[in-house]
Amino acid sequence: MSEQLTVAMPKGRIFEEAADLLRKAGYALPPEFDDSRKLIVEAPEANMSFILAKPMDVPTYVEHGVADVGVAGKDVMIEEERDVYEVLDLKISECYMAVAGLPGYTKSDINPKVASKYPNLATQYFKEQGEQVEIIKLNGSIELAPLVGLADRIVDIVSTGRTLKENGLVELETMIPITSRLIVNPVSYRMKDEQIDDLVERLADVMGGEQR
C-alpha cells in the first residue's frame, strides 16, 4: 500500500465544503470527522490522516512538512506567503477582498488608517496604489473599526455584503476574488507524487463534473 497522506484542513466555514469535495472524490472519511473536537483524525480507508488547524495556520503546517497537503483560502495564501505549491483552485468558499468605509468617505492626506486582519495583503495593496496608510491589525469584527473611529477604512472579505450593509458601510474598492486552494509541500510533492497526483486528479474530476 502507498504511503499515507497527511492533510491539513481548515476548521470553520471552509471545512464542510472541503470535506464534501473529498467524499465526492471517493475518499471515505469517518463520521467523527464532522462532529468532534479532535484535532487529529485518522481516515485509514482513505489512507489519510487529517490535522484540523486554524485557517490562517494551514500553510504553516504544510510549509513545515508536518502536513503533505492542505486547503487554504487565497486570502491566507497572499497574507502568509509560505513556501508551498498551490496546485488546484477548489472553487469553494467564494468571496472577495474589498476596501470599505463609511458612505461619503474621501481620501485625506492626514494619517489615513486602515484596519484589517490581513496586514501584509493590505500593505501590498496600498503600496501598489501609491497611497501611504497606517495599517491597524485586528483579529475579527473588522467592520467595527470605522464605526468607532479606530480606522477610516477596512480591508476585509465580502461575501453576501450583509455585514457591510448591516453596519452602514459601503464598498469603496473591489480588490481580488477569493476561493480555496489545494496546497502542497514541495518535498512531499517529490516523495509522494503518485498519491498527490491522484488526489489532484480526483478532485479536479469532481469539480469538472460539478461545473458541467
Ligand SMILES: Nc1ncnc2c1ncn2[C@@H]1O[C@H](COP(=O)(O)OP(=O)(O)OP(=O)(O)O)[C@@H](O)[C@H]1O
Ligand atoms: N463570509 C465569507 N464567505 C465565504 N468565505 C469566507 C468568508 N469569510 C471568510 N471566508 C473564507 O474562508 C476562510 C476561513 O474563514 P473562517 O471565517 O472560517 O475563519 P477565520 O475567520 O480565519 O477564523 P476564525 O473565525 O477562527 O478567526 C477565509 O480564509 C476565506 O478564504
Ligand SMILES: O=P(O)(O)OC[C@H]1O[C@H](OP(=O)(O)OP(=O)(O)O)[C@H](O)[C@@H]1O
Ligand atoms: O459579506 P458577508 O456575507 O457578510 O461576509 C463577510 C464577513 O464574513 C467574515 O467575517 P467572519 O464571519 O469570519 O467573522 P470575523 O469578523 O470574526 O472574522 C468577513 O470578515 C466579513 O466580516
